[in-house]
Amino acid sequence: MVGLHKSEFANPVVNWIDQRLPLFSMMKNEYSSFPTPKNFNYFWNFGALAMINLMIMVATGVFLAMHYTPNTAMAFDSVERIMRDVNYGWLLRYVHMNGASMFFIVVYIHIFRGLYYGSYKNPRELLWMLGVVILLLMMATAFMGYVLPWGQMSYWGATVITNLFSAFPVVGESIVTWLWGGFSVDNATLNRFFSLHYLLPFVIIAVVFLHVIALHITGSNNPLGIEPKGPQDTIPFHPYYTIKDSVGMCVYLTVFAILVFFAPNFLGHPDNYIPANPLATPADVVPEWYFLPYYAILRSVPNKLIGVLMLFGSIGVMFILPWLDTSPVRSARFRPIYRQLIWVFVIDCLVLGYVGAKPPQGSILLIGRVATAYYFLHYLVILPLLGKLERPLPLPESISQPVTRGGGPLPAGAAATPMEKV
Amino acid sequence: MRRPLRLRTVLLHGAAVLLAAALAHPAPAAETAEPVAQSWSFSGPFGGLDLAAAQRGFQIYKEICSNCHSMNQLYYRNLSGIGLSEDQIKAIAASFTVPKGVDDQGQPVEGPALPSSHFHAPFPNPEAARAANNGALPPDLSVIVKAREGGPDYIYGILTGYADPPPDMKMGDGMMYNKQYPGNQIAMPQPLQDGSVTYTDGTPNTLSQEAHDVVTFLTFAANPEMIERKRMGVRIVLFLVMMTGVTYVVKRKIWADLH
Numbered sequence: 001m002v003g004l005h006k007s008e009f010a011n012p013v014v015n016w017i018d019q020r021l022p023l024f025s026m027m028k029n030e031y032s033s034f035p036t037p038k039n040f041n042y043f044w045n046f047g048a049l050a051m052i053n054l055m056i057m058v059a060t061g062v063f064l065a066m067h068y069t070p071n072t073a074m075a076f077d078s079v080e081r082i083m084r085d086v087n088y089g090w091l092l093r094y095v096h097m098n099g100a101s102m103f104f105i106v107v108y109i110h111i112f113r114g115l116y117y118g119s120y121k122n123p124r125e126l127l128w129m130l131g132v133v134i135l136l137l138m139m140a141t142a143f144m145g146y147v148l149p150w151g152q153m154s155y156w157g158a159t160v161i162t163n164l165f166s167a168f169p170v171v172g173e174s175i176v177t178w179l180w181g182g183f184s185v186d187n188a189t190l191n192r193f194f195s196l197h198y199l200l201p202f203v204i205i206a207v208v209f210l211h212v213i214a215l216h217i218t219g220s221n222n223p224l225g226i227e228p229k230g231p232q233d234t235i236p237f238h239p240y241y242t243i244k245d246s247v248g249m250c251v252y253l254t255v256f257a258i259l260v261f262f263a264p265n266f267l268g269h270p271d272n273y274i275p276a277n278p279l280a281t282p283a284d285v286v287p288e289w290y291f292l293p294y295y296a297i298l299r300s301v302p303n304k305l306i307g308v309l310m311l312f313g314s315i316g317v318m319f320i321l322p323w324l325d326t327s328p329v330r331s332a333r334f335r336p337i338y339r340q341l342i343w344v345f346v347i348d349c350l351v352l353g354y355v356g357a358k359p360p361q362g363s364i365l366l367i368g369r370v371a372t373a374y375y376f377l378h379y380l381v382i383l384p385l386l387g388k389l390e391r392p393l394p395l396p397e398s399i400s401q402p403v404t405r406g407g408g409p410l411p412a413g414a415a416a417t418p419m420e421k422v
Numbered sequence: 423m424r425r426p427l428r429l430r431t432v433l434l435h436g437a438a439v440l441l442a443a444a445l446a447h448p449a450p451a452a453e454t455a456e457p458v459a460q461s462w463s464f465s466g467p468f469g470g471l472d473l474a475a476a477q478r479g480f481q482i483y484k485e486i487c488s489n490c491h492s493m494n495q496l497y498y499r500n501l502s503g504i505g506l507s508e509d510q511i512k513a514i515a516a517s518f519t520v521p522k523g524v525d526d527q528g529q530p531v532e533g534p535a536l537p538s539s540h541f542h543a544p545f546p547n548p549e550a551a552r553a554a555n556n557g558a559l560p561p562d563l564s565v566i567v568k569a570r571e572g573g574p575d576y577i578y579g580i581l582t583g584y585a586d587p588p589p590d591m592k593m594g595d596g597m598m599y600n601k602q603y604p605g606n607q608i609a610m611p612q613p614l615q616d617g618s619v620t621y622t623d624g625t626p627n628t629l630s631q632e633a634h635d636v637v638t639f640l641t642f643a644a645n646p647e648m649i650e651r652k653r654m655g656v657r658i659v660l661f662l663v664m665m666t667g668v669t670y671v672v673k674r675k676i677w678a679d680l681h
Contacts, residue, residue, distance in 0.1 A: 077494075240677065
């Protein structure tokens with residue numbers, strides 16, 4: 001449709017712009033008056049928090065890049081120079097460094113929210129899959145960012161992870177050489193990692209846009225997992241959720257600040273303050289904490305190729321989750337068995353993280369194997385079967401009905417078809 | 423409702439067994455000692471820096487450590503952070519001779535260091551350092567406190583951890599026994615003992631005091647921003663806690679008309 005947009009803004013300047021480029025109308029429709037289920041709990045903060053975290057990372061990263069030197073001979077010293085001689089350089093770097101950890105904490109809770117309340121189910125499959133793409137991009141970005149200070153863990157982490165590709169038959173070695181831009185992790189590798197580390201966040205921003213667009217098509221899920229039945233079930237996003245997200249943001253920033261100002265190196269590895277040395281392998285090469293579960297999966301398989309495939313599979317399986325989970329009920333509140341198994345899955349992921357931090361020997365290796373098997377069992381066997389076997393509890397009629405305080409037992413005949421949209 | 427309950431018991435047991443197995447895995451026998459926590463002026467969110475201890479620590483670095491260990495990330499001007507005056511820093515810098523580029527004939531020039539000069543390094547390159555130290559490379563100490571698991575406690579443990587090796591232990595050529603060092607064999611001869619330095623402020627020069635002082639200096643060297651960081655952090659966290667409260671009250675007020 002060609003023609004000026006009909007703008008409702010009173011301010012003539014805003015109106016003039018809005019007629020030609022309806023940004024103001026878009027912001028109003030999508031953020032201000034956007035009808036949102038009225039029953040969100042604080043788990044629904046974490047999407048907004050992830051967005052804030054992304055902006056913090058880009059803002060600090062741009063300024064760090066002004067002072068950082070991507071050269072193997074100078075990278076370590078340039079980071080120390082940022083810490084010592086750049087005005088508030090220590091603040092920029094510690095915020096960026098701990099911001100990566102905060103980003104994964106926030107995103108992992110965001111994903112847990114999706115798993116618990118079935119946010120990946122019809123019609124939100126594509127929304128979920130875009131989220132998995134963002135997670136993959138985040139992992140690539142974080143990995144390459146960790147290489148930039150050119151400490152011992154940077155160097156050896158890069159060596160171990162890029163070497164994974166050598167597991168592929170025939171083409172493996174060539175892929176690794178191509179990734180490195182040479183025959184070992186060296187200056188060419190550092191240069192391209194810096195370039196890609198700067199590029200990928202903007203790709204993330206683009207996919208976040210798609211994620212948000214898809215969200216605004218389907219509307220948000222909610223703790224009950226049933227669709228709003230009408231205006232009585234929704235409230236405008238502003239001011240109700242802008243203020244609720246602000247409460248979450250203050251708590252999030254407090255945790256962030258405690259890390260940055262009082263324990264900036266708590267989540268890091270001391271070996272990364274030793275300059276990279278290709279001739280001395282650290283006693284134990286471990287990735288950052290947010291990669292430990294995947295690392296445990298990788299190391300629990302004796303065959304390198306199968307290990308690598310399972311590592312990729314552990315994320316890949318999330319792509320097809322909307323079709324693996326056969327239950328028509330979204331929210332775990334109404335799935336008595338899933339509601340317990342999701343916690344077993346969380347414990348399983350924590351156990352994998354613990355195993356990933358330890359040398360793979362003896363009982364640790366065995367526990368890692370059991371936990372890896374359970375990880376895939378949960379997705380590939382339990383979820384498809386559970387949807388068929390589990391008897392869900394009766395669903396409430398609508399969001400408004402049970403949301404009044406106290407709740408109480410639901411009427412026996414209240415089961416509604418959960419996917420029904422108004 | 424019977425089924426899920428029974429399932430829960432089974433699952434809880436399963437998780438308990440997994441966790442117990444994870445926690446009970448035997449620690450590798452005869453490992454090096456965990457660093458013993460010492461009391462430091464800089465520990466905790468309100469910890470500051472004992473400037474007198476840091477200055478004594480710098481004296482130890484200057485008189486003893488710097489014979490083998492570089493601190494390449496530091497400039498003499500950084501010593502203002504441990505409370506030295508500009509004149510003191512100028513005097514300290516001037517006592518070192520450092521390379522100063524080339525003259526108009528292209529010949530290398532040397533001269534007294536300035537406050538803007540890097541700390542003087544004991545060896546021109548790692549090869550020279552190894553040659554002078556029985557093949558071992560003394561690590562740069564600029565960020566050593568951040569570069570070791572256990573941080574200050576670990577460095578203190580190394581400096582005070584020298585002892586005679588157990589009779590059944592076979593020591594490598596020129597290696598020393600150290601309770602704290604991984605594997606217990608360290609190439610560095612015991613650097614500090616009682617009376618290694620003479621303090622001008624009357625502080626007793628016991629081994630533990632010396633180790634304590636030099637670790638305080640090294641902690642400053644690795645975290646020159648620490649004092650400012652913690653002071654800023656206390657204010658920011660207080661502000662954020664207050665903002666959390668205010669925002670929550672506003673949220674309650676805005677949402678009040680919904681319930």
